[in-house]
Structures are given as structure tokens and as C-alpha cells.
Amino acid sequence: ANIVLLPGDGIGPEIIQQGQRILAAVAQRFGHTFQFESHLIGGIAIDQTGDPLPDATVTACRNAAAVLLGAVGGPKWDDPTAKVRPEQGLLKIRKELQLFANLRPIQTFPELVDASPLKREIVDGTDILFFRELTGGVYFGESGRSTSDGVESAYASMVYSVPEVERIVRLAAVAARGRNNRLTSVDKANVLEPSRLWRQVAQHVMSEEFPDVQYDVVLVDAMAMHLISRPRDFDVVVTGNLFGDILTDEASMLPGSLGMLPSASMGSDGPGLFEPIHGSAPDIAGKGIANPLATILAAAMLLRHSLGLEDEAKAIEAAVRAVLADGLRTADIAGGSPSIGTEEMGTAVLEKLQ
Amino acid sequence: ANIVLLPGDGIGPEIIQQGQRILAAVAQRFGHTFQFESHLIGGIAIDQTGDPLPDATVTACRNAAAVLLGAVGGPKWDDPTAKVRPEQGLLKIRKELQLFANLRPIQTFPELVDASPLKREIVDGTDILFFRELTGGVYFGESGRSTSDGVESAYASMVYSVPEVERIVRLAAVAARGRNNRLTSVDKANVLEPSRLWRQVAQHVMSEEFPDVQYDVVLVDAMAMHLISRPRDFDVVVTGNLFGDILTDEASMLPGSLGMLPSASMGSDGPGLFEPIHGSAPDIAGKGIANPLATILAAAMLLRHSLGLEDEAKAIEAAVRAVLADGLRTADIAGGSPSIGTEEMGTAVLEKLQ
Ligand SMILES: CC(C)[C@H](C(=O)O)[C@@H](O)C(=O)O
Ligand SMILES: CC(C)[C@H](C(=O)O)[C@@H](O)C(=O)O
DSSP states (O other): OEEEEEEESTTHHHHHHHHHHHHHHHHHHHTOOOEEEEOOOTHHHHHHHSOSSOHHHHHHHHTSSEEEEEEOOOGGGOOTTSSSOHHHHHHHHHHHTTOOEEEEEEEOOTTTGGGSSBOHHHHTTOEEEEEEEOSSGGGTSOEEEEEETTEEEEEEEEEEEHHHHHHHHHHHHHHHHTTTSEEEEEEOTTTOHHHHHHHHHHHHHHHHHOTTSEEEEEEHHHHHHHHHHOGGGOSEEEEOHHHHHHHHHHHHTTTSOGGGOEEEEEOSSSOEEEEESSOOOGGGTTTTOOOOHHHHHHHHHHHHHTSOOHHHHHHHHHHHHHHHHTTOOBGGGOTTSOOBOHHHHHHHHHHHOO | OEEEEEEESTTHHHHHHHHHHHHHHHHHHHTOOOEEEEOOOTHHHHHHHSOSSOHHHHHHHHTSSEEEEEEOOOGGGOOTTSSSOHHHHHHHHHHHTTOOEEEEEEEOOTTTGGGSSBOHHHHTTOEEEEEEEOSSGGGTSOEEEEEETTEEEEEEEEEEEHHHHHHHHHHHHHHHHTTTSEEEEEEOTTTOHHHHHHHHHHHHHHHHHOTTSEEEEEEHHHHHHHHHHOGGGOSEEEEOHHHHHHHHHHHHTTTSOGGGOEEEEEOSSSOEEEEESSOOOGGGTTTTOOOOHHHHHHHHHHHHHTSOOHHHHHHHHHHHHHHHHTTOOBGGGOTTSOOBOHHHHHHHHHHHOO
8 A cells, every 4th residue: 555654844754654654564564565755744844845735635545545644834934924824734634634623632631631621520530522623613614814995894694504514424323333332423412503404414313313422512612612521521523614623622731741642534435544642842843752652653544544444443552551561651641650752653653573 | 980881680789789789899898989880781781671771871881990790691691593682782892992902801710619510630729810802703794695506604703803813912911921931821822824924923922022031832722621621720711702712611610719810901091891701590589599709700800900909909809718718618518518698698798808
């Protein structure tokens, strides 16, 4: 299989290197052949080509079995009102590959849960799988500026269509069946028309196609509360693009170990895109101290979701757990204990891989 | 001064009764004359008139010095796709009275902080004042349904104009001057055009009119993280309607005592509207156990912000603190200790009022 690497900016290249090492080791151990190709995205792509997502990158991704991404952005390109910005590369690759579903598993790690800002008795055992719609909503609706009577306004349209809601709800419901069989859909149907459509369609899909899955709906503001007060009550959560952006970032604080959390972006067919949830961490870039485990766990998701290699994915996840059990920590998750660097952590996981 | 009471649904009437008692006591103690008038809003207004906000209510509010609201909604009217819904009353009164600024102070109470889902060392001492824009954004943009090629879509337009942003940022910046002189504006300017306008206008207002106020900007998804990981780092926060809805509800979990949190909705002139942050709690309605302290603290905000009676507001706030220091608790904040009812709590505050 052909795997495209998009290291991007900041710590991106360092963590992607460890992701590639683990994939190469899996290939060897399990008798697969993976080809790797690196391409440009984000700030480095702007610097080298003027374009945050060069055509060569899009073409390579289209022809790949899967894409492993580091992170994009940094202070150098940080003006959100600039014409060309690193995150446009991210938004565009999602759209080009039609990656309409962003999967974010939020799990506490028993060894790390004391680093959570939440009390252990509230957060320990949290295990939520978010499905965020990724190619619709207000991110991609018509937008612009207008002036009337000398007053300038800016607008962006939040839009959802029936099939857009159906396909993401279906994916989430199928995932719920493989877990604890519970699905929560999050909307703002008491105020927003696209949320009312979302709720109607979700309800219809669930009652027609998934009557066996326990299903409920929660308003987005209430969900922002529940994630803090009772995170363990949720199994699979499905929501729109903007709500998902906010809620998954909120939820990413729960385990107390952002450096451990991977994400997957999937379409109906074609390659998926896998990346750590954390950003490009420009403050520690180049220092060799970044935590590669989120990227390594993203590589496991890549094997599972794009290559159908479940055993291989599980082997990586077990190796990561074994390394944590041995007490090995990068600086971000070290708490009081001594820490190791990016490459040492990669090596430690490799050694545990069976 | 003429004060309109809008008890609304669920526990609304019970808590408003205690709010009225404390206001009447303040009037007597400080030599003011307050007239009270009750009017219909929400579910009870639908039941009695078919309209969640009858004209009589709007007229009474327009002619009042201030409005004290309980809560609206409940399972009886809970279908978010129904044509007439309790929360429409809320949205409409905000618009009718042009209450463009929703102020939500989020403070921990030293006596109650152990009830927070967050660890004491993260949350203790949190003191944030949110300014949520309340009459614009995607809540009030054009919205509807459309069908093209047989595919149904729903849309809602997120819109902000320059003056809408200016006026709320100014209010927030003035408030910052009276506190720790720091203002954080929250947007999604890396993706959304209305957020880019928001950021430009906010930056301009701050540099031209408030160069003395420490000012920064945070993306909404990052803010959802920071509220959990380092809530004490914020002073005044200003944001749009939808982001404010989500972030203030998230933040309302931090003190661990939702039943203690008031909010104020203000316009440029005319009456303000004051209410507890919590909802109508239909499960405990009529039982006499609801916590009236959020409403009592909302009454304090009413005195401060609509009647300019700062000493009187402080007297109420001091009385609430004294009651907490005495160990008096309603069931929601009792933890392990014995609890008292709604009316007893109201009486306890009255007795402490000096
Ligand atoms: C960088 C930004 C465009 C992006 C988003 O909002 O989708 C990021 O926050 C994310 O969640 O992947
Ligand atoms: C009930 C609803 C319309 C309302 C809102 O979203 O504004 C509520 O959540 C609030 O925050 O006051």
C-alpha cells in the first residue's frame, strides 16, 4: 500500500518520522509492503510554493491508500486575516478527498488520568467516540461581505442537506453497534433551522435503520456542560462541523494528555487522513521532545480504517499501552517523573511491537 | 421603580418569589419604592394565550425599569420542531428590548468549590465575566429550507455588522477597566468570515479607544480547552451569540454550583433583563427545594446594572456570602450536609441583609 506523509509545520516532521517508523516496522513484522511518499502542506507549502495545498499534494493523496498528517501552522503564518493561510490546506484537503467524517476517540489512559484537570472520580473510564461532520455546515457555506446604508457586514451560511446528515449518522450508528450501542446526536434544534433538519434526518435514520441502537439528542450548550460534569455517560456522539470543532477540543482536555489523542478523517471511499489532535507546537519544534504517541496511535487508526488491518492496529495500541505501563513518558505527560525524547519514545514502542 | 417579574415555567415561580422578596426588602431597608408586576412568558404563556411572548408582556417590559425572569420551558413543550415553543419567548424578548449584551459572571465560591468537577488547584479563584452578543449572529440571520435536484437543505446565515461588534466590545472593554483590565475576544477567524470581521473591528476598537486594556484573541475551539485547563487566566471574555451560548454553558460547570449563577441581558438604554443561568428544572418544580440564590444574585445585578444601586447590589451579594459561610445549603449545593428549602433560603438571605 502507498502511504502519503504530510509532515507540515512545527513538530510535524519529528512526529511523522516516528509514525513512519512504526508503520515500516508493522509492514516488516506482518509481511506487508508500504511505500511512503512525503508531500507539502501548510506553512512550509506556502513558503516553498505559495500554496498551502499544492496540486502535487492533492494528486499524491488521491492516489494513496491513506494519508498520515503531522500538523500545520505556526506564528510565522499566524494572521487569520491573511489571504493565504496554512489551515486552508487542511480545509481544502478535507474537501478534495471528501473526508466528511472526522472520528475522534477520547479515552482516558489509566496511567495518565491524574493529569486530567477533572477529578478522577468524574473522568476516569471516559471512552467517547466523536463523529464530527467535516465537509459541510458553516465552514463551507456561501460567505462574504456586504455593505448597506454604509454599514459593513460579513456573513457565512450554515447549510446542511439531508444526504449529508444521513451519511454521517449512519457511520456513527454503525460504530455504536461495535461499541456500547449508544448514539447521541448533538444539535441546536431549538434555534437553528439546519439543526432542525439535522434532528429530523437523524431521528429518521435511527428509527428506520438502527432501531436496535439506543439513541438520544442533546443540545450543543447542554453537551458542553455534560462533557465536564458526566463524560462517562457517552458512547458515540455525532454532530455538525462547527459544534464538533468546539466539543471535540473541549473533550480533548479530559484525559489530561492531549499528546496521546489521534483522529481519523474518512470519506465513503478513497484514502482516509490520519493525524494527531494536537497542533504544531512551534514552541518545542526541533527540540526532539514532542510526544509522538498521538501520531503513532493515528497510524494505528490508519491501519484499521483505511487498510483494514485490525490486528496490526491492535498491535500498535498494545505496544503504546505497554510503554506507558513501563513508566516511559515524554515531557508533556511526565508529571513529576523523568522524561524521554521523541525518538526514544518511538524506539520504545517499536521494541514492544509484537 | 417599576420591576416586571416573568416567572415562566417549572421552578420559575418559586425562585422569582424569593427574588421579589429580597428586592422588596432592599427597597424598605434603603428607602426606595419598587412596584412589581407579573407577566406571562414561555410555556405557561403558550398554554394561556397560545403565544410564548404575549403583547401585554412586551409592553409591560418596555415600560419597566428592569425585568426579572425565572426560566422557561419543560417537557410539556419540548418538541424543538414544534411551531410554537417556550424559548421563542426568550429569543423574542431579547430582540424586542434590544438586549444585545448578555453578561455572565462565572465565579467560584470558596465554600462550594469542592463540588466542582475540576480539581481545586485548577479552578479555585476563577473569576470570569463573559459578554455574549445576544441579538445577532446565526441566531437571527436569514434562515429556511430549499430543495434543489430533489435534495432538501436547511440554512441559517451567521451575520455580524461593524456596529454590532463595536458596541459589545466597548461594553466589555469598559467592564474590563473596572476589573483586572484584561479582555479576551473569542472568534473563529481562521475559518469564518463573520469572525474575521469581528476580529478586525474588535482590534480596531481596542487599539483606538482602549489602548490601556490588555487585549488578546483566542479561537473558539482553543477557548473550549482553556476554560477547562486554565480558567483562572481569564478576566473579561467577549464573543458572538452562538460561541457565547456554548462557552458560557461550559464555564457554568466550573464552580460546581449552577444554582448560584446569575446573568444580565442589557441594551444601550431601556430595561435590562436579569435571570438565573439555570433552567426551569421541571423535575423539582413545585417541591419547594429549588435554589433561589442565582435569582437573588440576578436581583443584585438588576439593582447594579439597571437601577444604578451599587450599594444595594453589594448588600445582597454580601448577604448571600454570609448565608453560605453559615453553612446553609439547598439540596443542589448541599454535598453531604443537610439542606434547606427555597423559602428558608430566601428568609436566611433576608435576615443577613444589612
Ligand atoms: C485549523 C482549523 C481550520 C481546524 C478546524 O476548525 O476544523 C482545526 O481546528 C481542527 O479542528 O482540525
Ligand atoms: C433557550 C435558548 C434559546 C437559549 C439560547 O441559546 O440563547 C439558552 O440556551 C440560553 O443560553 O439562554
